[in-house]
Structure formats: C-alpha cells, structure tokens
Amino acid sequence: MKRPGSALVMVLYLLFLLIPIYWLVNMSLKTNAEITRSFTLWPHDLTFQNYRTILTDPAWYMGYVNSLIYVVMNTAISITVALPAAYAFSRYRFLGDKHLFFWLLTNRMAPPAVFALPFFQLYSSVGLFDTHIAVALAHCLFNVPLAVWILEGFMRGVPKEIDETAYIDGYSFPRFFVKIFMPLIASGIGVAAFFCFMFSWVELLLSRTLTSVNAKPIAATMTRTVSASGLDWGVLAAAGVLTLIPGGLVIWFVRNYIAKGFALGRV
Amino acid sequence: MDKSWNNRAWFLVLPVLLLVAFSAVIPLMTVVNYSVQDTFGNNEFFWAGLEWFEETITSERIHAALGRQVLFTAIILAIEVPLGIFVALNMPKKGFWASLCLILMAMPLLIPFNVVGTIWQIFGRVDIGLLGRTLTAMGIDYNYTSDWLDAWVTVIVMDVWHWTSLVALLCYAGLQSIPEAYYQAAKIDQASRWAVFRYIELPKMRGVLLIAVLLRFMDSFMIYTEPFVVTGGGPGNSTTFLSIDLVKMAIGQFDLGPAAAFSIIYFLVILLVSWVFYTVMTNLDREDRP
Structure with a gap:
C-alpha cells in the first residue's frame, strides 16, 4: 500500500x-x-594523516587483526556446534528438549557484566588468558544460543520428507547432512553466521576483560589510547571509522536475507 | 511439523551442551560460590550464608541503580517500539530503495558498542560536536557532562539511534509476509488506514514484535558500554545503570561477595521477565499453527 x-x-x-x-x-x-x-x-x-597513523603503527592495526581473528574463530565454532543441535531441536522430541532449549536461551540473557570476573578467573586458571581462543569461547556464551535459535527457525521450514527420502536412497546421516541438508538451509547458515559475527564484533566488556596485550581487540585499544595520549580526536575518529568497514562488508553480502534473518527465520 | 520421539537426538545436542557448560555453568558456579562466602584476602574464604543477599536486597545504592535501570528500559521500549513500527510501515517494499534502506538501517547495529559511545560523545560535545554546538547556538544550555537531564537525554537518544533499526527490521520482516491479497480485500471493503493497521498488519507483526521487545528488554537491561563511554555513569551517579554499578563493584572495588550476590539477583530478574515473554511467544506459535 x-x-x-x-x-x-x-x-x-x-x-x-x-x-x-x-x-x-x-x-x-x-x-x-x-x-x-x-x-x-x-x-x-x-x-589522511590520522589513517596513516593507524595503518602504520602495529599497536593500532594489530587491534583490528586480533578482533577479526577471534570473531572468525567464534563464528566458526558457534555454527559448527549449533548445526547438529538445531537439527535435533527441529526434527525430534527428546527427554527435556523444551527445558534445554529455554536454558540455552537464558545464556543469551545473561548480562556479560555478571560473567566478566568469573571468566577472567576461569581462563586464567586454564592458561588461556590473553589468547584469541579465550575470547572466542567466551563469546560462545551468547552466540551459540542465538545460532541454535536462528538455525532451528530455518530448519523448521524444510519438509521432513526430504530427510526420509534421502535415508531411503541410502544416505548415511553425516553425508545427508552435509550434501543435501546444509545446501538447503544455506541462507540460514549465512544469516546465523552474520549474527555471530555481529555480536562478537561489537562486544567489548568480555573481550577487554580477557585480554591484555597479545589478543587485545581494537575496541580496547581505542579506550586505552584515549586515556594515554590525552585525546587525539582525529586518530580516535579514524579508528572508529575503520571499525565500521567489516560490518559494512558483511551487511553487503547478506543484504537479501537480512530482513528474514532479523526475524530469526520465524516469518 | 510433528516431531518423532528420539532420545538419541541428545548426541546431536551434546557438543552445544559441553561448550555452554564450559562457558556458562562453570563461571555461574563461581559466582554462586562467591555469593555465600567472605574473604579477608590471601585466598581464605569464610562461609557467609545469605548475608550478601540480605545486604543486596536492602542496599539503597542498588535500589537506586535498579530504579534508574527500570526507568531507562521503560523509556527505551516506549520510544523504540512505536518508532520502529512506524519506520517499518514507511519502508519501501522492494527494489533498489528497499535494499538501500536495509543496508543503511543495519549500519548502527554493526558498530562496536564503544564506538557508538565514542560517536555520541564526540557528536554531543559542546566544543567540537555538531549536536552540542547546534543546541548551544539555539540558546539551549546543553552539557551532558554536568547536567543529569542532558546526560539522560543523550543516552536515550543514543540508544534510540543505535537500536530502533532492529525493531524496524523485525517489523519489516513481519510485514513482508503479508500477502498482497489481504490489502486488496481491505481496499474493496474500504477499510480505513487505521483499520488496515489494526486488523491486518499488527496481528501479522505480533510474533516478531515479541522477539523485538524481548531482545530490546534484555539488551537495554544489560546495557554497559555505551553509557559508560559517554557519561561514565555520571554526572554523579545519574546514569549508573545496573551493569555499570556491578562492574564498579566487582572489578573496581573487588567486593566479590556483594558483587556475586548482586549478579545472581540481577540475572534472576532478567530470567523471570524473559521467561514470561518466552512462554507467551511459544503459546502464540502454537495458536498460529493449525
């Protein structure tokens, strides 16, 4: 209208x-x-001096590299573990499934501020403090439930007859899943990956708490450098602009699915 | 879809279970552990029972933070939900302009939280920011670092800027699923604009709106980084929301016991409200399906 x-x-x-x-x-x-x-x-x-400062100083540009490393790791881990789980939730009923599903969602509801200190202690005690994998695992806290939720929504839309036909044709479960099922929900996987990327990329509190030097994310570099060098506005603004680019690129790739994705596959 | 009963599905869920157990259950147990103990340093802990919980429930500082938090979340929801619906209704339906709107609207959602804070910190400054400068030029005495009302307005406008698009995109997705025939039928019946909205569009958006309200409730209730960067919780304590207060207590002052008890109560409040939303949502799902 x-x-x-x-x-x-x-x-x-x-x-x-x-x-x-x-x-x-x-x-x-x-x-x-x-x-x-x-x-x-x-x-x-x-x-363009502000940009030159950032792109030539390792203390600055390593922040972007670190952020991208843990974001990509987190997205890969989240999607890998969420795929089979979402399949189970969308196809079967099993003991405690509803409770389990809600329990997963509660992790998305947990304030990162609650988890900051315990995470710090947990990862310090297993020797993972200040590594990329620590941040990637910590971000799984909210990304895995979200990925399961989105993927389950998309998988619900695939008729069950497809599974049954494939089994009758002699496909084993893993082969069916990779060869037939995953291509069918490719857009769902794309959307879920987009969301994992997005929430991991924008998060600061946990990534800052869990890193000090080697895996320091760009967001933390920004807050620290500001206090150290006495407000270099131009460089700060340039660093901010550069953080927009990965997000912009990712939106461009998923633009056709974005609306459906925001509804978590439930439209 | 009717699902078959199969307990072996547990094996498919197992990886998620182990991962989330590692990243959620262990830390949560640590929090519970701290909440019932007291320490005088040196890693010596004493049983404190429910002392910290009593302290938290009766603490005026936390009451004040909770009050601010509830007010903030209420204002955010009251602005963002109607505005999001309104924007979604006005979005182009398809074609180049629709894609362009989608991409531009998704922009704020993909900006790291602290950069959102930085953008508004710069934008609102009286000396170098466009907003601050313009308001001052219009004769309005605006300074978010010293006046609590200005600080509140800045933080709320920032959140509206940041998250209204999420509500709008969700509603847009809901609107896209309405068949054109419904509108044609309404036209034949000469339904008013309001009637179309009330009886066609709103019911179709019900599901996604609940998701939107749920997400906005959770995220605004946990907000930390953006107001922290812009106002640092000030002036005074006027924009110290629950998470900011909690981080101050746990990492700033290292009061582990009270902070842990506070965390648990905080988490339970969010959980309770979200559970209500979730129950309503799943019931709606069931009604919709024949």
Whole structure:
C-alpha cells in the first residue's frame, strides 16, 4: 500500500542515523588543530594523516587483526556446534528438549557484566588468558544460543520428507547432512553466521576483560589510547571509522536475507 | 511439523551442551560460590550464608541503580517500539530503495558498542560536536557532562539511534509476509488506514514484535558500554545503570561477595521477565499453527 509522506519519513529517519556517522568521518579527515580551534562542517584542511597513523603503527592495526581473528574463530565454532543441535531441536522430541532449549536461551540473557570476573578467573586458571581462543569461547556464551535459535527457525521450514527420502536412497546421516541438508538451509547458515559475527564484533566488556596485550581487540585499544595520549580526536575518529568497514562488508553480502534473518527465520 | 520421539537426538545436542557448560555453568558456579562466602584476602574464604543477599536486597545504592535501570528500559521500549513500527510501515517494499534502506538501517547495529559511545560523545560535545554546538547556538544550555537531564537525554537518544533499526527490521520482516491479497480485500471493503493497521498488519507483526521487545528488554537491561563511554555513569551517579554499578563493584572495588550476590539477583530478574515473554511467544506459535 502506498502511503503519502513515507519517503519523507524514511529520509528523516536515515538522516538521523547518518548524521552522527558523518560527523565521525568528518572528524577523521581533519587535523587536530582544525578540530579544536575551528568549527567546520566539512574538512577544509583535508588530511589522511590520522589513517596513516593507524595503518602504520602495529599497536593500532594489530587491534583490528586480533578482533577479526577471534570473531572468525567464534563464528566458526558457534555454527559448527549449533548445526547438529538445531537439527535435533527441529526434527525430534527428546527427554527435556523444551527445558534445554529455554536454558540455552537464558545464556543469551545473561548480562556479560555478571560473567566478566568469573571468566577472567576461569581462563586464567586454564592458561588461556590473553589468547584469541579465550575470547572466542567466551563469546560462545551468547552466540551459540542465538545460532541454535536462528538455525532451528530455518530448519523448521524444510519438509521432513526430504530427510526420509534421502535415508531411503541410502544416505548415511553425516553425508545427508552435509550434501543435501546444509545446501538447503544455506541462507540460514549465512544469516546465523552474520549474527555471530555481529555480536562478537561489537562486544567489548568480555573481550577487554580477557585480554591484555597479545589478543587485545581494537575496541580496547581505542579506550586505552584515549586515556594515554590525552585525546587525539582525529586518530580516535579514524579508528572508529575503520571499525565500521567489516560490518559494512558483511551487511553487503547478506543484504537479501537480512530482513528474514532479523526475524530469526520465524516469518 | 510433528516431531518423532528420539532420545538419541541428545548426541546431536551434546557438543552445544559441553561448550555452554564450559562457558556458562562453570563461571555461574563461581559466582554462586562467591555469593555465600567472605574473604579477608590471601585466598581464605569464610562461609557467609545469605548475608550478601540480605545486604543486596536492602542496599539503597542498588535500589537506586535498579530504579534508574527500570526507568531507562521503560523509556527505551516506549520510544523504540512505536518508532520502529512506524519506520517499518514507511519502508519501501522492494527494489533498489528497499535494499538501500536495509543496508543503511543495519549500519548502527554493526558498530562496536564503544564506538557508538565514542560517536555520541564526540557528536554531543559542546566544543567540537555538531549536536552540542547546534543546541548551544539555539540558546539551549546543553552539557551532558554536568547536567543529569542532558546526560539522560543523550543516552536515550543514543540508544534510540543505535537500536530502533532492529525493531524496524523485525517489523519489516513481519510485514513482508503479508500477502498482497489481504490489502486488496481491505481496499474493496474500504477499510480505513487505521483499520488496515489494526486488523491486518499488527496481528501479522505480533510474533516478531515479541522477539523485538524481548531482545530490546534484555539488551537495554544489560546495557554497559555505551553509557559508560559517554557519561561514565555520571554526572554523579545519574546514569549508573545496573551493569555499570556491578562492574564498579566487582572489578573496581573487588567486593566479590556483594558483587556475586548482586549478579545472581540481577540475572534472576532478567530470567523471570524473559521467561514470561518466552512462554507467551511459544503459546502464540502454537495458536498460529493449525
């Protein structure tokens, strides 16, 4: 249905979303002198020095590398363990299934602040403190339940007859799962991976608590450098802009599934 | 879909179970363990019983933080849910513009929490921020670092900026599933715009709206990083929400016992509310299916 004024509403809303981001980009292209001394709506004294600082200093760019390493690890682990579990929930009834499903969801509801300190102690005691795998495992806390939830939603939409036909044709379960079933829910896997990537990428509290030097994420680098060097606005803004890029790329790849994915496959 | 009874499905769930047990149950047990003990350092612990729980339940500091948290979450839900529905109703249905809107709207969702904080910290500053500068130029005395009302408004606008798109995208997904025939039928009946919304669109969005409210409730109740970066919980304690207070207590002051008791109560509150939502949701699911 065509609604009058809907274009106007969308333009206003998107402006509201984009202006703060524009301001960040704007600041990242200015020199610090221009930022603090004059107030300009666009950079008069265009400079890429802030970006150069970040891309040439290992203390900065290793932050991005660390973040990407644990995010990718987390996504791989989450999807791998969630696939069989989601299949079980979507196809079978078993002892305690409903309770188990809700219990999994409760982990998505646990405030990271509650877990920060115990995680620190747990991973320190098993010698995983300040490693990428520690952060990846910690983020499984909220990503695995979410992945199971999304995948279960997508799997429910695949008729059970397909499974039965495959078994009659002599497929073993693992072969059926990889060869036939996974391609059928490829978009669901994509969406689940997108969500795991997203929530792991944006999380700061746990990743900061569990790392000190070797696996320090970019988000933590930003907060620490700010306090150390006395507010270098331009570099801070440039670092912020660079954190937008991975997310932007990922959205581009899943843009056709994003709406369905946000409904967790339940539409 | 009718599912068959098969207890061997447990083997498929086992990997998830082990992983989540490692990353959730063990830490949770640690928290429970601390919540009933007291320490004077040196790793010596004493049984404290329910002392910390009593202290938490009667603590005025935590009451105040809880009050702020409930108020914050209520305001967030009251703004974001109607606004999200409104935006979803106005989104283009398909084609290039729909894709563009989707991508732009998903942008704020993929920004790391502390960068969201940084964006608004910079944006709102009176000296270098567009928002702060504009408001000052309009003659409004705005300063989020010293005035509690300004701090609240900034944090709320920031959250609306950050998360309204999630509600909108969920509702949009719900709207997409409405067959065109429904609208045509409504047109023939000469249904008003309001009637179309009330009797066609809203019922179809019911399921996704519940997911949206559930997610927004959980996440706003746990909010930590964004207000921490922007206001640091201040001015005074005016934007110290539950998580900020908890981290202050556990990592700042290292009061393990009280922090642990606080954590458990905090978790139980979220759990209780989420359980209500979840039950309503699964019941709706059952009704929808013939």
